[in-house]
Amino acid sequence: MTVNNWQELVADKKRRQQAAIPPEWILKSLPDESVLDVRAIPEQSGILSERELQITSTTDVDVILHKLATAEWSSVEVTTAFYKRAIIAHQLVNCLTEIFVERALQRAKELDDHLQRTGEVAGPLHGLPISLKDQICIKGLEATMGYASWIGKYSEKDAVITQVLYAAGAVPFVMTNVPQTLLWSETFNLVYGRTLNPANRTLGAGGSSGGEGALIAMKGSPLGIGSDIGGSVRYPSTFNGLYGLRPSAHRVPYSGCVNSTEGQDSAPSVLGPISGSISGIKAFMKAVIAQQPWLLDPLCIRKKWDEEGYALSEHGGGKQLCFGILWNDGIVEPHPPILRALQTTKAALEAAGHKVIDWYPLKHKELYDVLAEIWMSAALEDINTVLAPTGEPRLTSMALENNAAIETGVSYGEGISAYKLWQLHKRRIALREEYLAAIRTSAHATGTGRPVDAIIGPVAPYAAPPHGKATIATYTMVWNTLNYPACAFPVTTVDPAQDPVQPRDTFLGDSDKENHAVYNPETYKNAPVGLQLAGQMLEDEAVIAMTEIVDRCLKEYKAAHGII
Template structure:
């Protein structure tokens, strides 16, 4: 065993020793689908199952404010369910349950004394992605060379959530250097998808996705790296929001050690129920994040945007729908999911029109040039601290580019081409006003979250369906729609392909391999339309639920 392997093993042992002994499973389940295990294991009481199985985050917050549940018993229930989720998927990196319970007891005492809840998230347990600083809790980003680094203060997002009454209690696993659509690194290993443990839960916030999917959390915070990628929470069958770059805070400190703050990320909420997106985003924005993070715009929550004032008040919306970006076609399950969404929206009185991607091949190449401008020098310098190797799935970077560090002059030339492309893309969107019949462009775009269902562990990845949102800084929300069904999502033979990647990903699809993998869609708005995107996600989700109840 190498030195770095020994350090990683010791860290994992230290983490696992913090799991409550009465939550340990008697044996490791062998089923691929373990989504029902927390509820059927016999470990959680009826009261704990009631709390963690709440039908909505709003209902749970109402119960906390009505004192139907105390903050302590809610936090305890989620800590115990998180411990079970971790044993099933390897989703946690840091555990501080005792500290969270003490925090919850303080909230209960304060509520009893003042008669007022702390804030809009009073008593709600929240989980956080590994990159987010929590004072006194080790933060390594999944690098062996960064083990032992402990933040001396909270990140801005942590501060704002705590001020709103939330209770952080655990940290979740990530992709090495936060740079691909899975959650695997040399310190904590690989997180799997609870619906099919041969598949990834997505990433780089994969630990967060797996935890929420098993209801070990109902609200968490994940991220995109600015200018980089994510395969979002739709891969775990839950809801997520990617805000515009300067709307949601990040910055924190970590005892002044270099490297820990080199990544500026776009953080966003991930939730078990759709109302969590609005509750979390609004609570953070109402906390005036610009007073803590110098990058965040002084842009308060806009009820006007949320009520869709620029989109006909939400009546008779026009959605552009894309099932194929013209560079890599999405796998068969997405065609069924999009058809279900289209039918549900039309039944609800909205209009769905085809959307043609604007030069996806060129956009994907530009995205790669921005993402890999440093040739991953930061990554390799960090790996050298411990001697650990690089890990990740096939295709964890745009395959057309070599990892060469570009000059400053070349980088600004890339940025110039990027801005020209984004203007052309914006014009392409705005020209749809000529055909919608409403006098305005399509209100939002609906498309797959990836070209494939949740990939096999270390399987080939394509980021194009989300990368264009990162490149153009477009807010997007992900909602779950269905699961891969081998009887319905048959493999389809094609005679022609756009390129080698399109061919490889299409032929890789096997409905039995991907069985039960969650399939979600994105709702994408124009820049800084975060509140509008949240509302449109609620509308799409409600339409889907209404159609399924008929």
């Protein structure tokens, strides 16, 4: 079918998406728009059996994998349970794109048969349903990435990460919503519409992996894969109370995925896991690396899982760590709930015998600016080239209403010369050298004889904001500029009683003043609040291990002090 009208393509795609949903999984009625928190509705729907509720309420991925490996749970029943819950979630928060029930259940049955026949699992992720962001190609399915012009463009082969998941024994079972272009920290496009935050549907679910964040927050998937070029794994993780890792570049294979600004490899996007448990983050990374993905993706680093790194052999064995804590980035002061999360995390670590020192945001504005300029060096031409065949409007705001494409919010500059791009690369190298020197110098202040083991700070200066208001990416983009792995972890939720407006007379700049003015604790009520932990380049295993330690300290501290 040749159609140049983008609206016709979208209407056809939406019809096919709806037809893929089993009728018995459709909710009898949808909650009124006034119902903001919809996370409990799957339990109340009557669609899931008691056993399916037990399965989908198990957020610890290690527990699910153990039950699958021992045949206590079959892959068919686990996949069915999560599929049902994913479809319910989709009806409430609009998080899915591709739905392929029969195909996923056939894969699950093959894995159950293999286990019964051989007595052995098919791989480290045996039988586990995994959701994929709508840019990770699955042969025979569409990966539109929110572009109308890519509707009807069926993937001719699996992306390398999809191949790796199959080899590891996983069950890819849904694809999830993204913003047009992926270059947003909220999720909205003209094909599938807007993804909502399950904790408060007036708030954004983050982006660009927002479909993943919303789905996993609804317990419609135990583990998903997002991508991150400037925060797109960590935003949806934090805004939905989840864990999410931005790995070092080229640690997880990216080959075969569709992308915006494809071919721009000086500031690459990376694939990373999102999960309701930190065990899911480790299980994913360990399983993917075990498949030797460098044999399939020429850019993937040939580096096996570093058990010594995970044991924190260069960080005192994890016995007494020293964390730098970033209270603000010198650009925007975080809202009160974020500051409370930082204070709670510091107290929890110190109570467990670790050390925490203040971390100075060395040239964070310059680190942000240089990455943004590299991104935009040819973004306008790239995006317009994709949109041209159908006349689909280019979105310049996530604050759109009723699918009206209004050219406001973002300005894409014209492309720059290769020489100017090289100057940006040179500037970034200099900034990386300065930052590394600052980390090295911190050994004088830690008291451990080592530099700071990791840096803990906000993912954003706010909790999940109202739709269209996720406009500040400085806290995440610095770690992309430096190519440092960073893991998001949940801490608390916004509580108007604990997080009142804090009057201020001085500001770091116009952005800080604007951010302070929009804060109203009632607006953000119940929104999840999280932070991120960043280590040095290729310290992915150590970052996971240190996030496990921080997570454990937080849970112990909150239990001891009666903190929810």
